[in-house]
Amino acid sequence: MLTGFVHGLRHLRADIRKYLPAFLAMAAAAILLLATTLTTGIAAERMGAGVESLGGIADVGLVPETAGGLIAEGQAEEIARMPDVALAIPTYSESTVLRGPDGRELTPMLTGYPTRHNAGLAFEGLEGDLPGRGAAELLLPRDIAGELGAGIGDLVEVLGSGGVEELRTVGIVDPDELGMMAYENVFTDLGTAQRLFHHAGQVTRVDVQVTSDPGQWALTAQQRLPEGVVVQETGAITASFAPVLQAVGIILKVVSGAALAMSVLLTAVAFSSVVRARRRSYSLLRTIGAPRGWVGRGVLTEAAILGVLAGLVGALIGPVVTLGLLRVLPGEGGWPSFPGVLLHAFLSWAICVGAALAGCAAALGQLYARGALHGLASADRGISRRRRMLLGGGGLAAVAAAAALLRPEGTTSSSAVAFFLLLTGAALTAPLLVAGSARLLARGRWTLAYAARRLSAEGQMTAPAVIIVIMVGLSASLLTVAGSLGGAMERQIASQFGADVQISSQVPVREEDPGGLRDVGGIRRVTAIGALDLEVRSERPEDAGLRTSALSIDPSGFFDTAELAFTETGSKGDVRRALDAGAVALPESVAGALGVGPGDSVLLRVEDRSVRAPVAGVFVSLSTGTQLVVPRDVAEQLGDDPGYDAWHLAVAEGSSAGDVRDRVEAAVREALPGASVITGAEMRDRAAGEIATYTFSVLGLVSITVLVGSAGVAGILSLSVLRRSAELSTLRAIGLSAGAVGRLLLAEALILAVPTILSGALAGTAAGWALCRVLADAMGVSAVFHVDLPLTCVLAGLTLGALTITGCWPVIRARRTAPATSLKSA
C-alpha cells in the first residue's frame, strides 16, 4: 500500500538536493535557538549562584535597609534574642586588596566573623589554625592562598580605610568545606575587620540560624526586626544584574528569532519550488482519483521528516555550541540537569519541526487551492503584481507606524514594537523594491535587462529579497547599537575621565593625600573623589526611591579635569556654581525614572540621614550607569566620611603625563596597594580597546548572520538555476558562452542585493536606534543615537562579499548547464 507517508518519503529522497539549503538553515536555527536558550539560562544560574554565595552561613541573612548602611552590634544582639533564633552571627565584609609575600595582588572580599564561634567550626581539611580574637590573622581558602603565594605564617598586606596593614596567615582551608561562603572571601576576626575599615561596633550583615521554618520566620520576623534591618532579598541583588543579562538575552533572542524566520522562508521556497516542479505528477495523481488529503500528507511527511532531522541535528550540536559560548562566560557550573537539557532540546526540536511545517504551508496552500488539471495546463507565473503591491503597502504602513512609535517620549515597549515593525516593514517592501529597481534596468543592456526582467516577474525571488533585508537590517541594528552605546561610552569616558593622570583604589581610604601625592613633582592640581551608596527619590511622597551610588566631588576642582555631558541645563559655569551651593547632578536615566529635572529637588538618604538637594543638571551617562554626582559637603551631611577611592591629577605645564604617572605610581605603591595609576590617554586607549572588543564581538555575530543568510540566498538562487535549466540551456544553445550565463546569474544577484542591502541598512539603522532605547532602558543608561558610517559600509561590503562568495555556487551550477539539455527538457 502506498500511503501518503511512503509517497512523501520517496519524494524526499528524490529531491534531497533541493531541500539541502532549507535543511541546513533549519539545523542552524535549531542550534542557535538551543544554544542561546541554554546559555542565557546558565548565565542567570551562575549570577544567581554568585548572589547566593553572599548569602552565607545560616538560614536567613539580615542586612541594612538602606544602601551603604550598617547594622550596630547592639542591634545584632537584639536579633539574637528574638524568638526561634538559635544563633545570630554578625559579620563585616568589605572589598579589599591583598598583597602576598612575593608581591602578587588579589581583590577579594575580607569578611570578619566572631571568632568566639571557632570552637563550633570543624574543618576536616584545615591546615593551621583559625584566626584568633582581635588578632591580625587571616584564614585563606586554598585557591586564594595559592594565587597569592601565601602559606601558613606568611604576612599578607591588606588595604583598609586607614592604609595598609599586615595580617598573618594562620590557616588554610579547603574552599569546598566553606561552601559558597568562600566564594572570593578571606576571613579574619570581626573586630580586626571593623578596625581595618574604621567601623568599630558595626557590621554589614547578621546571619541567623532559626529553629523554625526559615521562610516562615523571615516573613513574620520582618515586623519585629530592629529599625533599619531587613531580611536580605537575594532576588533584589539578582535583579540588579538582570538588566545586563536581559540586554544580552534580547540580542541573542533577536538573532536566533531572525535565524528561525530565515529558515522558515528557505523552507517555504524549497517546498514551493518542489511542489511547482511536481505539478504535473500531482495533477496526474489527482486526475486518476488521489484525494487532496493524500497528496497533502505526502508533502507534510516530507516537511516533518526534514524538521525532525534538522531539529535532531540542532539538539545534538546545540549543547556543544553552548559549551563554546560558556568559555567566554564568567563563573562555573550552572548547567541544567540532564532532564533540563533534554527539555530545552525537545523544545528547540519541536520549534524546528513547527518551522518546517510552517514552511511547507504555502506549498500546501498551492496544492489545495488548485484543481486537478491545473498542473497539466501551464506553469505558474510567480508572484502577482497586486500581491506585491499589497505586501509593499503593508510594509510601508509598518515603517510609518514604527516611525510614529519612535517619538522621543516613547516607552520601552513602543521602542521594541518599533524595532520589529521597522524590520518587518522593510522585509515586506523588499519584493516591491526589487521589482521597481529591476523595472528601471529592464531596458538596459542585455545582461542587465535579462536579469531585471526575470526578477521583476519571478515570485521565487521574494524570499531572497526578504532574507537579505532581514539579515542586513538585523546586522545594521546590532552595529548601530554597538556604535551608539560604544561611541557614547567612549566620549563619556574621554570627558568625564579625561584627567591627565588618574588613580583609582579598590578600597576607599580616609587619607585625601595618600602617599603625599601633592608633593610629587609635575602635578598642578589633585582632586580627590569618593563614592557612596545612597537612596535617591523625588519630593513626591508617593514615589518610590532608587538605590544607587554617587560620586562625591569637590566641584571647584573636579571640573578642571573632567566634564559631564549635560543635557538639560544652562551653561556649565551655572552647573558648577549650583553644585558648589549644594545641588546635585543626575544621570539622564535616574532623572527620567524619578521624573525630575533641573530646578526640581531630590531627597538623598543614607541610613537615617537625609538631605534635600536641588538638581543642578542632567547628564548623559553610559559608562557610569545610574551614578549621581554630589558635592562633598552633601556627602558629609549624609553620614560618615565616605573616604576617597579616586584621584584626578592635572599635570603642570611642561611636565609629561607619563613621567608623572610613573612618579605617582611609586608614591602610592605602599599606601594604596592594587591601585591603578593611568594617564588620560591610556584610559581612553583602554576604553577604546574594550569597546572595540565588544564591537568586534557584535561584528562576529553579524558575520555569522550574514553568512547564514547569504548561504540561504545562494541556496534559493541555486534552486532557481535547477528549475530554469531548460531556459539557460536554450541560451547556451543559441550561442551564449558559459561565462555569459554565469554573468546573467551574477547580474540577478546584484539587482537583488543592491537595493535590498541599502533598504536593510537604512531600516536596520533606524531599528538599531529603537533597539538602543530598549537596551539602554534595560541597563538604566542614556540612549544615544550614533550611526557608525564606516561600520555600516563594512556591513554592506561584508554582505556583498558573502553573497558573491556563496553566489559562486549557483553561478557555477548555471555555467555547467549543458546546451544540449534544451533538446531534452520540457
Place this chain on the structure above:
Amino acid sequence: MSPSSISVRGARKVYRTEGEHELTAVNGIDLEVAEGELIAFMGPSGSGKSTLLNLLGGLDSPTRGSVRVAGREISSMGEKELARFRFESIGFVFQHFHLMPNFTVAENIALTALIAHRPRSQWLERVVELLTAVGLVDRIDALPHTLSGGQQQRVAVCRAIFARPPVLLADEPTGNLDSRSSAEVLRLFRRAVTTGPGATGLLVTHDLEAAVIADRVLLLRDGRIAGEFVPGRGEGAGQDEREEGGRADRIRAWLEASSG
C-alpha cells in the same frame, strides 16, 4: 551538385556511464549534406539521432572523427569557440519551443541581436518581416505565455532563421503540436531552408508527416546510418496533399522494409 555544407567523417560519440560502462551513441558516421538540402533523421529511440544533431549543432563534440559544418571544422573547437560558432552559424528549433518567458515575441525573435547589443532600430524591420510571414505581426509585443503552442513554435522558427544562419536544426519541432499547427511550422521550416541563402536544414523526427518535407530521409539504428531514402522532390507540406500522402506512404513502406 552544390558544395557540401556539412561533412562528417567517421564521427563517433561514446558516453561513459555510471560504473565505467561505455555507451556508444554515434558509431562511425559518414555524412555529406549539400547546401540548400533538407535532411530528416528518423529511427527508434536510442538510435543516436539527437546525439548526431548535437554534434552537428556544436552542442557536443565527437569522441573521434571529424565534423565540418558551414566550412568550419568544429570537432576540435573549445567551449568558447563552439558557443561563438552556434551564435553565428546555427539556428535551433526545439520540441518545447523554449521561448524566454519575460521577453516579448519581437525580443525573442531578435534574441541574438539583443545579446550582441544591437539597437532595436537595427532589427525591428527584420522581425516585422518574419512575423508578417508567419501571420503573427499583431502579437509582436505579446509575452510567450499568451500564445498557443503552434504560435510559440512559429515564433521559435522565426528566432532560428532571424540571423539567416547557414544551418537550421530542428529536434522534433512538431512533437508538441496538433496536426494543423504542425503543418504550418513544417511549411515555414521548409521555406526557410529553400529560400535562405545557402541554408541547410536538419530535422530529427518520429513523425512521417514531418519527414515528407525532407529531400532525404536517413534512418539511424545503433548509432549508424542504416539506410537512406529519397522520397522525391516536392514543394513541401500542404502544397499538394495527394503527393504528400504518397511520399509519406513511400517513406513508411521504406521504413517497414528497412526494419524488416
